[in-house]
Amino acid sequence: MSPADVYDEDDFVDQYDDYDDEDGELSPEDRKAMSEGTASVRRALGKDADKVTVTQIQEALWHYYYDIDKSVAYLKKSFTSPAPKPTAKKTAEAGKKPATTPKAVKKTASNDAKKQAELTSSVSGLKINDAPPPKSKGLDVIKEFENGTVKKSTSFVVVGHVDAGKSTLMGRLLLELKFVEQRTVEKYRRQAEKSGKQSFALAWVMDQGSEERDRGVTIDIATNHFETPTTKFTILDAPGHRDFVPNMIAGASQADLAILVIDANTGAFERGLKGQTREHVLLLRSLGVQRLIVAVNKLDTVDWSKERFDEISGQVNGFLTGLGFQSKHVSFVPISGLNGDNIARKIESPAASWYLGPTLMEALETTGPTATRALGKPFRMPISEVFRSQQGTTTLAGRIESGTVQIGDSVVVQPSGESAYIKSIVVDTDAQDWAVAGQSVSIALTNIDPIHIRVGDIVCDARDPIKCGDTFTIKAMAFDHLMPMPVDLHRGRLHTPGQIQSIAAVLDKATGEVVKKKPKIVQPGGVARMSIKLSSKVPLEAGHRVVIRSGGETIAAGLLE
Known part of the structure; x- marks a missing residue:
């Protein structure tokens, strides 16, 4: 459908914003762009500006996404170029005067309809790919990368139970490294005080959405960047609330390593380990994240107690080992996210003199990704x-x-x-x-x-695109009972509803050998090969890690075969 079919000069429908606007009008940004673009086009047309209507200008701007040059070129070609003069016919009789042309011809309804049809046809026939492709330098990118002095890139996701202090910790980290100015934090602090949330100022460095600030929880993935002399870091602050676990999956799928934030307050750690902390750790392992920094936060509230730190470290280490994490890839760091202790500078309190390990930043610098870059594979x-x-x-x-x-x-x-x-x-x-x-x-x-x-x-x-399909075989570990049932499949930001169609076999965890064929149900902790049929075709291929959820709970995770 062409733009001319769906709106006129005073009624624009934004086709490309997922029909979010209830009133059917352009967004404020688009209205501003349309107004400025119309004025720019009229200036560019000069004396020909009177030959086109505002509607024609705005239809061209909308079709070309506010590209002034393309819009002007189209309008000049379609509406302002003079029509070729007809060749005068020789009169058959020498003495006969040629017929006089009327000074004005009234437009009939049929003429209007014909012109509108031509306009509709011309607009719908417009192409957005008439610009020449960007020139390539034909670089050997792998050689450029290997010979270059590019800093290593590390992405890490910050996970943990809701209210463990994840966003506050990352806000403090950016402040300590001077990637956020103190006056910005002071501005957030004043805004937070007005909302009765004085301790949320640092969290608001990461949580920019109004709903996130009102609710005091991270909803989507908050992304930020900072760098040290050796490394460029990308922070992915994932939501801890159970309602937003799909967003946490999206964050973890992009990460090289993870910071697991634990609340050291009495009772808080225990609640977290039974709640979202457990699900987050399961998801991290399922998505291939192998390196973990466990930040024991708010330890200052228990006076930097070594006993509390050792208690938490022991329980979490046992829990992580049971899920397949190697102890050599897990480190524990005591911190205070709110006050900044042991994030980029050592703890000053004498009560923490027992701790001689690294700061959080030092731990990040020395904890690199375990997986090698897949440079030789298709993009x-x-x-x-x-x-x-x-x-x-x-x-x-x-x-x-x-x-x-x-x-x-x-x-x-x-x-x-x-x-x-x-x-x-x-x-x-x-x-x-x-x-x-x-x-x-x-x-x-x-x-x-x-x-x-x-x-x-x-x-x-384009030379080796990923294939799309709707039926996949998955080797997955069950976190809950599995049987043929409706499910949602997640991979990064992709999530699609589907159905477990059949379970081919239960497999041995260590060897992968078939233990039982065609089971009716798979028990929690079991590994199974199963077939999933999705509601639509999606881009997935062998080796991709996926998460399977049902009823708001993560029930399995595994690899596509």
Whole structure:
């Protein structure tokens, strides 16, 4: 359907914002862009501006996503160029005067209808891929990466029970490293005091949404960046509340390592271990995160008690070992997120003189990812965020799972199958010509309509795109009883409803050998091979880690075969 079919000059419908606006009008940003764009187009047209209507200008702007040059070119071609003069016919009789042309011809209803049909046809025939693709430098990206002096990139997710102090800890970390100014924190502190939430000022560095601030919980993944002399870090502050576990899954799927925040207050740790802390740790292990820093937070509230720290460390270490984490990949650090003790500077209190280990930042610096970068595999990047600029460029944020990419590369977005070109690349916060697996990037695409792009889709190499399907075989560990039943499958930002169709076998945990064929039910803790049918085709392939949920609970996790 063309824009002319769905709106007129005074009634615009935003087709590309998932129909969020209840009143059917443009968003304030689009209204501003449309007003400024209309004025710019009229200036560019000059004396020809009177030959086009406001509706025609705005239809062109909308179709070209506020690209002034393309809109002007289309309007000049379609409406302002003079029509070719007809060749005068020689009169058959020399003395006969040619017929006089009427000075004015009234428009009939049929003429109006014909012109409207032509306009509709011309607008619907517009293409957004008429711009030449960006030029590629033809770099050997792997060689550039190996020979370059690029800092190592590490993404870490911050998880833990609700109210364990995750957002406050990360706000304090950014403040201590001077990536947030003290005056910004003071502004948040004044706003928090007005809301009766004085202790939330540091958390608001990470929690920017009004609903997050009102409720005092993180809802979506809060992302931030900072760097040290050796490493560029990406923080993924995941929600702790059970209602937002799918967002926590999305955060953990992008992480190299995790900080598990434990509340050292009497009773709080025990409640957390039975609640979301347990589910978060299960999910981390299932999603392939192997390295953990356990931040024992609020230890200052129990006067830096060594006994309390040892008690928590012992219980958590036993719990983690039972889930398959190796002790050499787990470290414990006592901290106070609110006051900043042992985050970037040592604890000053004499009560903590017993602790001689690293600060949280020192632990982060020495805890690198265990997995090697999959540089030689085809390019894959799951989309975590989508932005559309007023200049018509679509920008996607995410973490590259495998392969390499450079400006000018041809890519395909799955499952839509739409192709595009890489226009620009920003790694962390720096513009670059290329990027590799393991880096958090923002890539700008050209020659693609953003209506075909959704969060959870995968950008891949056009020469070797990921295939889409709706039926998959999964080798999964059960956290609850499994049987043929409706489920939701999660991978990163992708989540799709489906059905466990059949369970082929229960497998031995150690060897993978078949223990029992076609069981009717799988007990918690068992490993099974099963078939899942999804409601729609999605981009997944062998080796992908997925999480299976039902009724708001995580019931299994495993690998696609």
